[in-house]
Amino acid sequence: MSMRIGQGYDSHSFKAGVPLRIGGLAIDHPEGLAGHSDGDVLLHAVTDALLGAVAAGDIGTFFPPSDPRWKDAESSIFLNLALEEIQHAGYQIMNVDVTLVLSQPKISPIAGEMRERLAILLDILPNVVSIKAKTPEGLGLDHVAQAHAVVLLERVEDPSALKSMTAVIESQRQLEDVVKDLVNEVHRGDQKRRTVVPVFDTEDIT
Structure with missing residues (x-):
């Protein structure tokens, strides 16, 4: 299967006295989101979408709220x-689409910054990240933040494309060494040919 889709959802109620973080950004707001970790509803939804796309379980499978190690942990x-x-x-990420549902704070003024931050966290380009915000009109959820996330993954045919940056750098150094050896070998061959059968008089070079 060359393509996979994952869907994630999360919700947290607002709580006074805790900082608000959404999409990896610290947001100035009187209330934060209640949760065992930092309550970042957007990152939780994206995490579940990614795990679901490769059938790897969900966020609770790896980080159960009963485990004290994840108390106030960054998402x-x-x-x-x-x-x-x-x-x-x-697999690698092709694009991410997120919809936030909350009354406050307003997301549109910081949506661009949030996209940039999420792109950095996912190591992808911002132009494949979409973040939208809606209000829960008439649903009685004014004190709750929800996030819906969808991700599209594509299989990487060349496993070497998934190498770590360290491995890539090391391979590049090895390639440069091979190229240098080849160039030196060619130059040495040219020098021998010039000695046996001179093509031009080097004294004429200015």
Whole structure:
């Protein structure tokens, strides 16, 4: 299967006295989101979407709320694990589409910055990241933040494309060494040919 789709959802209620983080951004707001970790509803939804796309379970499978190690943990930790899972399965992210549902704060003024931040966390380009915001009109959810996320993955046919940056750099150095050896060998051959059968008089070169 060359393409896979994953869908993720999360919700948290607002709570006074805790910082608000959505999409990896710290947002100035009187209330934050209640949760065992930092309550980042957007990153939780994207994490579940990625894990679901490769049938690797969900965020609770790896980071149960009963485990004290994840108390107040940054949700980027969860996202990194999901990225490792899709890499291990041989896939890469093609695009991400997220819809936030909340009354406050207003997301549109910071949507661009949020897209940039999520793109950095996922190591993809911002132009394949979409973040939209809706209000829960008439649903009685004014004190709740929800996030819906959809991701599209594509299988990487060349496993070497999934190498770590360290491996890529090392391979590049090896390639440069091979090229240098070949160039030197060619130059040495040219020099021998010039000695045996001179093509031109080097004294004429200015």
